[in-house]
Amino acid sequence: MPSAALVGCPQCDLLQRAIPLAAGESALCGRCGATLYRARAPSPDRARALAVAALIAYGVAMTFPIVAFEVQGSVIETTLPGAARALYDAGMAPLAALVIFTTTIFPLLVIAALLRLPAAKALRLLHAVQPWAMVEVFMLGVLVALAKLALMAIVIPGVGALAVGALIVLLAAAQRAATL
Amino acid sequence: MNAAARELYVCSGCSTLSRGGPQGERCPRCGAALSFRKPQSLARTWAFLAAAIILYVPANVLPVMHTEWLTGSQDDTILSGVLYLLWSGSWPLALVVFIASISVPLLKIVTLGGLAASVQLGSTWRPQSRARAYRVVEFIGRWSMLDIYVVAILTALVQAKALAHIEPGPGALAFAAVVVLTMLAALSFDPRLIWDASRDAAC
Numbered sequence: 001m002p003s004a005a006l007v008g009c010p011q012c013d014l015l016q017r018a019i020p021l022a023a024g025e026s027a028l029c030g031r032c033g034a035t036l037y038r039a040r041a042p043s044p045d046r047a048r049a050l051a052v053a054a055l056i057a058y059g060v061a062m063t064f065p066i067v068a069f070e071v072q073g074s075v076i077e078t079t080l081p082g083a084a085r086a087l088y089d090a091g092m093a094p095l096a097a098l099v100i101f102t103t104t105i106f107p108l109l110v111i112a113a114l115l116r117l118p119a120a121k122a123l124r125l126l127h128a129v130q131p132w133a134m135v136e137v138f139m140l141g142v143l144v145a146l147a148k149l150a151l152m153a154i155v156i157p158g159v160g161a162l163a164v165g166a167l168i169v170l171l172a173a174a175q176r177a178a179t180l
Numbered sequence: 181m182n183a184a185a186r187e188l189y190v191c192s193g194c195s196t197l198s199r200g201g202p203q204g205e206r207c208p209r210c211g212a213a214l215s216f217r218k219p220q221s222l223a224r225t226w227a228f229l230a231a232a233i234i235l236y237v238p239a240n241v242l243p244v245m246h247t248e249w250l251t252g253s254q255d256d257t258i259l260s261g262v263l264y265l266l267w268s269g270s271w272p273l274a275l276v277v278f279i280a281s282i283s284v285p286l287l288k289i290v291t292l293g294g295l296a297a298s299v300q301l302g303s304t305w306r307p308q309s310r311a312r313a314y315r316v317v318e319f320i321g322r323w324s325m326l327d328i329y330v331v332a333i334l335t336a337l338v339q340a341k342a343l344a345h346i347e348p349g350p351g352a353l354a355f356a357a358v359v360v361l362t363m364l365a366a367l368s369f370d371p372r373l374i375w376d377a378s379r380d381a382a383c
């Protein structure tokens with residue numbers, strides 16, 4: 001019978017005996033070095049609380065401008081969905097779909113899954129969607145785009161960018177609380 | 181001793197150890213389908229990898245971005261975008277984009293190809309290093325989407341009003357496909373296969 005004292009490494013399948021950990025420690029696989037478990041057990045309560053905060057940041061991140069930029073007195077700004085919309089308008093529908101899925105739909109699914117923990121379905125959804133939610137990569141993209149534009153105009157980071165920053169931190173903390 | 185040798189499943193999603201329930205081979209904690217090894221792991225990895233290698237060429241040769249001014253126009257490839265950042269003085273950003281857009285995709289393709297080949301050939305060469313290489317590839321893969329987001333933001337911001345006009349180029353589509361395909365290849369690869377050929381597996 002699988003006893004509670006045994007753990008299987010998810011990356012190399014080695015069966016090992018679990019040992020008690022001091023606060024802040026992680027148990028690594030003795031063979032391949034993958035993380036097996038941490039001292040702080042997964043806490044669905046913490047994950048849900050952080051997910052509520054993430055949902056608020058998400059709402060702001062989606063509706064307020066990420067960046068604005070000023071040329072000859074007129075201001076042009078874009079929201080996160082607006083960036084995907086621009087790709088669609090330029091005739092790149094598949095690319096627009098990829099951007100909208102990785103930056104808005106999948107992150108929302110991650111939040112929805114976190115909110116419904118510890119239901120089995122929510123846990124499964126979380127693991128399926130996690131690799132494809134890429135808000136933090138988008139944020140780095142904003143930074144690079146700003147650097148490129150700074151040469152030809154005045155660029156102003158918007159409220160949306162701040163909210164995206166908050167969303168990244170909250171999502172990371174919530175996912176960390178939910179798994180391993 | 182491997183879990184599989186004891187007929188114990190390690191859930192691919194939540195790592196829970198189980199014997200497979202009476203309601204079929206489902207994880208008792210999260211309900212994910214259980215298998216001792218990812219099904220068809222090598223074949224799927226090779227297929228995604230082959231598609232990624234083919235698209236890697238147009239992704240780097242075709243322009244990812246087309247810029248038009250009153251006085252002329254310019255096509256940018258992934259590499260020329262990095263060079264632009266370098267010349268405009270922001271070399272730290274140029275380095276970041278170079279790593280994310282040029283090093284990482286190439287490194288991923290080479291590493292995953294090497295890993296799949298080593299498993300296919302039953303290699304016992306330094307399984308620990310190969311396991312670590314897989315973890316790195318899995319972790320950094322997503323960051324290659326960077327350039328796609330840069331093009332999206334620039335397209336949205338630089339419209340006719342700005343005295344210039346930016347449009348995505350066909351290379352962006354190929355590049356995005358390479359990123360997605362290499363991520364799928366990494367997700368298809370089962371790192372447990374690395375250890376199945378090594379002597380430790382028998383003990």
